[in-house]
Amino acid sequence: VKRVTTHVLSEMKLRGEKISMLTAYDYSMGRLVDEAGIDVILVGDSASNVMAGHETTLPITLDQMIYHGKSVVKAVNRALVVVDLPFGTYQGDSKEALISSIRIMKETHADAVKMEGGKEVIQSVERILSAGIPVMGHLGLMPQSIHKYGTYTVRAKQDAEAEKLIEDARLLEEAGCFAIVLEKIPASLGERVAKELKIPVIGIGAGGGVDGQVLVIHDMLGITQEFSPRFLRRYHNLATEIKGAVGNYIQDVKSQDFPNEKEQY
Ligand code: KIV
Numbered sequence: 226v227k228r229v230t231t232h233v234l235s236e237m238k239l240r241g242e243k244i245s246m247l248t249a250y251d252y253s254m255g256r257l258v259d260e261a262g263i264d265v266i267l268v269g270d271s272a273s274n275v276m277a278g279h280e281t282t283l284p285i286t287l288d289q290m291i292y293h294g295k296s297v298v299k300a301v302n303r304a305l306v307v308v309d310l311p312f313g314t315y316q317g318d319s320k321e322a323l324i325s326s327i328r329i330m331k332e333t334h335a336d337a338v339k340m341e342g343g344k345e346v347i348q349s350v351e352r353i354l355s356a357g358i359p360v361m362g363h364l365g366l367m368p369q370s371i372h373k374y375g376t377y378t379v380r381a382k383q384d385a386e387a388e389k390l391i392e393d394a395r396l397l398e399e400a401g402c403f404a405i406v407l408e409k410i411p412a413s414l415g416e417r418v419a420k421e422l423k424i425p426v427i428g429i430g431a432g433g434g435v436d437g438q439v440l441v442i443h444d445m446l447g448i449t450q451e452f453s454p455r456f457l458r459r460y461h462n463l464a465t466e467i468k469g470a471v472g473n474y475i476q477d478v479k480s481q482d483f484p485n486e487k488e489q490y
């Protein structure tokens with residue numbers, strides 16, 4: 226199989242082929258998503274929510290991200306694997322950002338790291354890139370800043386915030402990021418940024434004018450039940466199917482239908 230590289234992604238943008246990206250946090254799901262043909266797998270810090278049950282992405286640690294990253298990388302033959310730098314491991318201190326990124330690359334064997342922010346983290350971005358580690362940016366709604374926003378509502382609807390986002394996107398491209406994620410912003414702004422940048426822009430709730438799309442796998446499979454923002458398309462209702470299957474198993478155990486004659490030694 227021809228592996229997806231950062232170079233392959235930029236070629237996809239050039240020829241107008243949209244980039245598909247999903248999260249995965251473990252070996253089994255990573256394998257399924259890779260075998261289905263996804264271009265990019267994000268070991269997102271959304272693991273804090275969907276794996277660990279935290280309300281925000283802030284509590285997840287670098288060690289935990291590395292555990293998830295390792296598990297996914299073992300399963301993947303084709304997709305580009307990106308691991309999120311968790312909250313508190315890269316902001317404000319570019320040396321710490323580099324050390325965190327080196328740990329991720331050495332211990333997980335992932336292809337790249339992702340971090341939230343523009344101008345505020347640009348020194349960290351530059352220092353990581355100078356070590357030869359590819360960086361994916363993340364602008365718009367940045368869940369690690371939820372306590373600053375106070376709400377998960379759509380970002381950059383006002384001109385000032387939109388202008389800052391465009392400026393940050395330019396800075397990230399100039400610094401050398403290979404792609405950026407734009408989360409929950411107006412479609413017109415997403416399209417404008419994608420047109421202005423040469424690097425691929427991957428959206429989640431950023432409309433159809435960007436260069437690719439990303440969703441959290443537990444959301445698009447319908448494993449998470451309460452979360453239903455407008456941008457989320459559910460491709461399955463796995464919560465219902467899993468609960469149905471578990472219910473049938475319970476019934477069969479209680480009624481002694483399971484195991485039958487052929488299911489024992
Ligand atoms: O952590 C995550 O899942 C993400 C995506 C939503 C882009 O950052």
Ligand code: NA
Nearest residue numbers: 269270271309
């Ligand atoms: Na994330």
